[in-house]
Amino acid sequence: MTLNERLLLSGDEAVALAAFDCNVALGAGYPGTPSTEILEYFAHLGGHAEWSPNEKVAFEVALGAAFGSARALTTMKHVGLNVAADPLFTAAYSGVNGALIVVSADDPGMASSQNEQDNRRYAEAAGLPMLEPSDSQEAYDFFALAVEISEKWRIPVLFRMTTRVCHSKTIVRRREERMPAPTPAFDHDRRARVMVPANARPAHQRLRKKLAEMAAWNDDHGPNKVVASGPELGIITSGISFMHTREAAPQASFLKIGMTYPLPMEMIRRFAASVERCMVIEEGDPVLATAIRAAGIAVESKAEMYRFGELDVTRVRRILRRDESPEAAPLPGKPPQLCPGCPHRRVFEVLRDQDCIVAGDIGCYTLGVLPPFEAMDTCVCMGASIGVGLGLRHVLPEEQARRVVSVIGDSTFVHSGLTGLAEMVYNPPSTGHVVMILDNSTTAMTGLQEHPGTGRTLLGETAPKMSFEQVAQAMGVQQVHVLHGGSTVEDLEDLLAQARRSNDLTLIIARNPCLLSAKRDARRGKEEKA
Amino acid sequence: MKQPVINIKIAGLGGQGVIRASDILAEAAFRAGADVKKSELHGMSQRGGSVSSDVRFGDKVLSPMIPGGETDYLLVLSPDQVENNLPALKPGGVLIRPETVAESALRNKKSLNVALLGALSACLPIPEEVWLETIRQSFPEALYADNEQAFRLGREQGAKQYAH
Ligand SMILES: Cc1ncc(C[n+]2csc(CCOP(=O)(O)OP(=O)(O)O)c2C)c(N)n1
Numbered sequence: 001m002t003l004n005e006r007l008l009l010s011g012d013e014a015v016a017l018a019a020f021d022c023n024v025a026l027g028a029g030y031p032g033t034p035s036t037e038i039l040e041y042f043a044h045l046g047g048h049a050e051w052s053p054n055e056k057v058a059f060e061v062a063l064g065a066a067f068g069s070a071r072a073l074t075t076m077k078h079v080g081l082n083v084a085a086d087p088l089f090t091a092a093y094s095g096v097n098g099a100l101i102v103v104s105a106d107d108p109g110m111a112s113s114q115n116e117q118d119n120r121r122y123a124e125a126a127g128l129p130m131l132e133p134s135d136s137q138e139a140y141d142f143f144a145l146a147v148e149i150s151e152k153w154r155i156p157v158l159f160r161m162t163t164r165v166c167h168s169k170t171i172v173r174r175r176e177e178r179m180p181a182p183t184p185a186f187d188h189d190r191r192a193r194v195m196v197p198a199n200a201r202p203a204h205q206r207l208r209k210k211l212a213e214m215a216a217w218n219d220d221h222g223p224n225k226v227v228a229s230g231p232e233l234g235i236i237t238s239g240i241s242f243m244h245t246r247e248a249a250p251q252a253s254f255l256k257i258g259m260t261y262p263l264p265m266e267m268i269r270r271f272a273a274s275v276e277r278c279m280v281i282e283e284g285d286p287v288l289a290t291a292i293r294a295a296g297i298a299v300e301s302k303a304e305m306y307r308f309g310e311l312d313v314t315r316v317r318r319i320l321r322r323d324e325s326p327e328a329a330p331l332p333g334k335p336p337q338l339c340p341g342c343p344h345r346r347v348f349e350v351l352r353d354q355d356c357i358v359a360g361d362i363g364c365y366t367l368g369v370l371p372p373f374e375a376m377d378t379c380v381c382m383g384a385s386i387g388v389g390l391g392l393r394h395v396l397p398e399e400q401a402r403r404v405v406s407v408i409g410d411s412t413f414v415h416s417g418l419t420g421l422a423e424m425v426y427n428p429p430s431t432g433h434v435v436m437i438l439d440n441s442t443t444a445m446t447g448l449q450e451h452p453g454t455g456r457t458l459l460g461e462t463a464p465k466m467s468f469e470q471v472a473q474a475m476g477v478q479q480v481h482v483l484h485g486g487s488t489v490e491d492l493e494d495l496l497a498q499a500r501r502s503n504d505l506t507l508i509i510a511r512n513p514c515l516l517s518a519k520r521d522a523r524r525g526k527e528e529k530a
Numbered sequence: 531m532k533q534p535v536i537n538i539k540i541a542g543l544g545g546q547g548v549i550r551a552s553d554i555l556a557e558a559a560f561r562a563g564a565d566v567k568k569s570e571l572h573g574m575s576q577r578g579g580s581v582s583s584d585v586r587f588g589d590k591v592l593s594p595m596i597p598g599g600e601t602d603y604l605l606v607l608s609p610d611q612v613e614n615n616l617p618a619l620k621p622g623g624v625l626i627r628p629e630t631v632a633e634s635a636l637r638n639k640k641s642l643n644v645a646l647l648g649a650l651s652a653c654l655p656i657p658e659e660v661w662l663e664t665i666r667q668s669f670p671e672a673l674y675a676d677n678e679q680a681f682r683l684g685r686e687q688g689a690k691q692y693a694h
C-alpha cells in the first residue's frame with residue numbers, strides 16, 4: 001500500500017489508516033461491534049494498539065498520551081462511551097496538549113447491540129466538537145481534520161460513526177504525505193490538568209469560549225458542503241443519511257453537515273432561507289431538527305416512526321412523501337445461535353434444568369436466552385449480571401432467592417465484573433450468592449479478541465494472565481471452584497445445587513475454550529509453519 | 531466503465547463465506563474501474579444465523595445499501611435462505627440459486643461461494659482475468675486451485691443458465 005493510492009476500504013479500516021497516516025502514537029479501546037476492526041487494522045498497519053479492560057480505562061490511557069503531547073485514539077461502540085463518560089466530561093474541561101480522537105460507533109437498528117442510543121447527544125452534553133463521516137473517504141479525511149481541530153483548540157474530538165459507515169466498503173484516496181509526528185513531552189500545567197473546583201471553574205469558562213470559536217470556524221471553514229440544485233426542496237442532513245437521501249431525492253438541494261457540533265448555524269440559516277421547503281433528514285433521534293428549530297429556523301422533520309431503526313433509501317423516500325403507513329416487516333431470517341459444541345451450551349442446560357433465575361450478561365452466551373435453553377432472565381449492560389443478581393437475592397423470598405445465579409463471560413468479567421464481586425463480598429445477601437464465569441478464554445461475541453484474562457495482547461503476543469480464581473479469593477469470595485473441560489455435566493450440576501443450598505458466596509468458573517478460537521489458533525499455527 | 535448502478539445481494543448462513551464472496555465481488559468491480567460500495571452487518575448475526583451483503587457498482591454509487599426490491603442479481607448460498615431474501619429482487623431480476631453448481635462437482639465444497647460468483651460473473655461486465663486475479667489474492671496459495679476450479683465451473687454454468 002502506498003501513499004496517494006486508491007483503495008477499497010471499510011470505514012473502520014479508513015479510520016485506522018488515517019490514524020496511521022496522522023502518526024497517532026497510541027490507540028486504546030475495548031472491542032464492540034461495529035468499531036472493533038479499527039484497532040485491529042491499526043495494529044496490522046504497525047500502529048501501537050491495545051485492548052484495555054474496558055472503555056473507561058482505554059479513554060484514560062489515550063487521555064494520558066494526549067496530555068503528553070502525543071496524538072491518541074480511543075475506540076469503542078456507542079454504549080462504550082457510557083462507560084467512558086466520566087473521564088470524557090472532565091477531559092472536555094482539562095483539554096489536551098496533543099490530540100485525542102474519541103471514536104464511538106452507533107448502531108441504529110441494533111444489528112448487534114442492546115440499545116440504539118444516539119451518541120450525538122454526548123457532544124452537546126459534554127461540550128465537545130463532533131465530526132460525522134458518511135463514507136470511508138470522509139472517515140479518512142475527517143480523521144485528519146479531527147486531529148487538526150484537537151491540536152488547534154487543545155480539546156478531545158468526538159468522531160461519530162454508525163454501523164453502515166463502519167462496515168461499508170467504499171473507495172478511499174490516501175493522502176500524499178503522512179502528517180509529521182509531534183514529539184511527546186510533559187509540561188506541568190497543573191491549573192489546566194488538575195480538576196479541583198478552583199481550576200475546573202475557569203476551565204469550564206475556557207471550554208465555552210472554545211466552543212463559541214469552533215462554531216464560528218465551522219460556519220466559515222467547517223467540513224460542510226452545499227449541493228445546490230432546484231429551490232423547491234432543500235435537505236439538511238449528515239452521516240450516512242446523506243447518501244440515502246441523495247439517492248432518494250436527486251433533484252433536491254443539500255446542506256450536508258460534517259461537523260455536527262457545534263453546528264454551523266449561520267450556514268444552516270442561509271441554506272434554509274434559500275429554499276422553499278426545508279427538511280431535516282437524520283437517523284435516530286431528532287437532534288439536528290431540535291437544535292435548528294431552537295435557533296429559530298423553521299424546518300420540517302421526519303415522523304416519529306422513523307426514529308426507530310436504520311434509514312435506507314426506501315425509508316427516506318417514505319419520509320419525503322410523508323408516508324406514515326405501517327412498513328412491511330422484513331421476512332425473518334434464521335436467528336443466530338450458540339455454535340454446535342459450544343461449551344456455553346451445557347452450562348445453560350444445567351441452569352434450565354435447575355430452574356434457575358439467571359441474571360445474565362452480554363456476550364455470545366446471551367444466546368442462552370433462546371430455545372432450547374431459555375435460561376437467561378435479565379440482560380442490561382456489561383457487568384450488570386452480578387449487581388442485578390445481588391439485588392434480586394436481597395429482596396426475593398428465600399425459595400426464589402436461592403434460585404438466583406449471576407452468569408458472566410470472561411471478557412465481561414474483566415470489563416466490569418470485578419466491582420460486582422467487591423459488592424457481593426461487602427454486602428452479601430443472607431442466602432449468599434452464586435456467580436458463574438463462563439470462561440471461554442476470548443471475547444467471542446465481537447470476533448475473538450484478547451483481554452487481560454487470556455494471557456495474550458491484541459497482537460497475540462504473550463502477556464501476564466489474570467487469574468480469576470486468585471482475584472476472587474483475594475477479594476474474599478468464600479467458595480471458588482474451577483470446572484475444566486475434563487469435568488462432567490454432573491460435576492456442574494452437583495456443584496451448582498450445593499452452592500445454591502448453602503449461604504456462602506460462591507464463584508464457579510466454567511473454563512472451556514471457545515471452538516472458534518481453537519480453530520483460529522490451529523489455522524494460525526499452520527500458517528506460521530508454512 | 532460507463533454504466534448505471536448494478537445491485538447484487540449475496541445471502542446465506544454464517545460460516546458459508548457470504549462476506550468473503552462479497553469482498554471478492556467488490557474488489558473485482560473496483561479493479562475493473564467502477565465506483566463500488568458494499569455493505570453488510572457483522573457481529574451477532576454471524577453465529578450461524580442469516581447473513582447477507584449488498585454490493586453496488588457503476589459510475590457513481592450513493593447509498594451502500596440496495597433500496598428495497600431493486601436487486602438485479604440475488605445470489606443465495608443456502609436453499610433455506612432463498613425465500614426470505616426473494617422480496618429484495620426486482621421484477622425481472624436474476625436469482626442465482628445454490629443448486630446452480632452441484633456440490634459433488636466441486637473439488638472443495640467450501641468453494642460454493644466462489645462457484646456461485648463464477649455463475650454471476652457470466653452476467654457482469656468484469657473481465658475474467660480481473661476475477662481470477664482477485665480470487666488469487668483472496669485465498670492462501672494452497673486454496674487457489676480449488677477456487678479457480680469452482681469459479682470456472684460456475685462461470686460455465688452461469689453462461690448457459692443466466693447470461694443473456
Ligand atoms: C460497554 C460495552 N462495550 C462493549 C460491548 C460489546 N460486547 C458485547 S459482549 C462483549 C464481550 C463478550 O465477551 P465475553 O464476556 O468473554 O463472552 P463471549 O462472547 O466470549 O461468550 C462485548 C465486547 C458492549 N455491549 N458494551
